[in-house]
Amino acid sequence: MSNLRKKYSEAQNVALLSQVSRICPLCSEPLFYKKAGKSFKSFEIAHIYPLNPTAQEKLLLEHEERLSNDVNDENNVIPLCEICHGKFDKPRTVDEYRTLFEIKKRLIERSGQEAMWKRYAIEEEIGKIIELIYHDPSLEDDTEIEFIPKEVDEKLDSTISRPTKNKIKGNVREYFVFIREKFSELDGAELDLSEIISLQIKAYYLKQKNMGLDQQAIFENIVAWINAKTKPKTNDAAEILASFFIQNCEIF
Structure with a gap:
């Protein structure tokens, strides 16, 4: 049975975009553009481990570490510009998977650090x-x-x-x-x-x-x-x- 693509809430999209600082983590291009004084999105939410992997992709990534067993989990998705998303998906390679995996892993760790900042005080002096x-x-x-x-x-x-x-x-x-x-x-x-x-x-x-x-x-x-x-x-x-x-x- 195929996995359905999840529709992420506005808050989830904001969190995912904030995590990558509103730029594509692969090419550093902005994920928004302005036209006529308005901002428009130029990104897609990419699955790091495929949403519905082909038999070849399953074999290719069989021994690779995953950030979540749920392919629609926020830990397994990342905003990319449309061009990088297309290149990442077709054809999928192990090296590109590992690159995006490491980028997302560091972003998750940084988010955890930011949450920790609130719990650890330091004297204002x-x-x-x-x-x-x-x-x-x-x-x-x-x-x-x-x-x-x-x-x-x-x-x-x-x-x-x-x-x-x-x-x-x-x-x-x-x-x-x-x-x-x-x-x-x-x-x-x-x-x-x-x-x-x-x-x-x-x-x-x-x-x-x-x-x-x-x-x-x-x-x-x-x-x-x-x-x-x-x-x-x-x-x-x-x-x-x-x-x-x-x-x-x-x-x-």
Whole structure:
């Protein structure tokens, strides 16, 4: 018996489109176009594992991992532009299936992270540290800070990419002493504030670790969480803080 194509609700369509940020995840083309001042859809909801696979497709994908046993489940569908949808479906290949599977898997994981942000608080005073990263005049001094990030070297494993590792080490060299001093100043105004924030960071890290994520994913997720909670002007500040907490032993 053939599976019927599900008609997704308006809310489900909005959620699916938000998940891919309103662009085709394969070619990065917008999934809407404007004409005469109005927006029109230029996407289709594609099934990652086929809605009604042919005998050949069943054989082709027999040993491939699936995101849901229900082909109409939101975890098995993704908005694509019409051209990419057509290319993906005909002819279907294992490599293209794996590519879209991994894209959707990462999107699902990111959605889970976003839901987690609400459950994990972080003291709003951390925003003061971020502002100091941008505006404190002492950081404009050309004085070299002699500081070797030994903890980083010892703690980062092979799952961290070389560019990310170098970025973390650079952040630690340039900002660790500065941020540690600023946390100490905050503690003078509010007792043990830095310890509270450290425990919050540690709790979020342990949640990531218990999910079985590698260090690269954990670092990126912690940066995204700090970003979401503090809304800095750029992503750099969240990366600097995450790097500080690696050296300070709350992460990894």
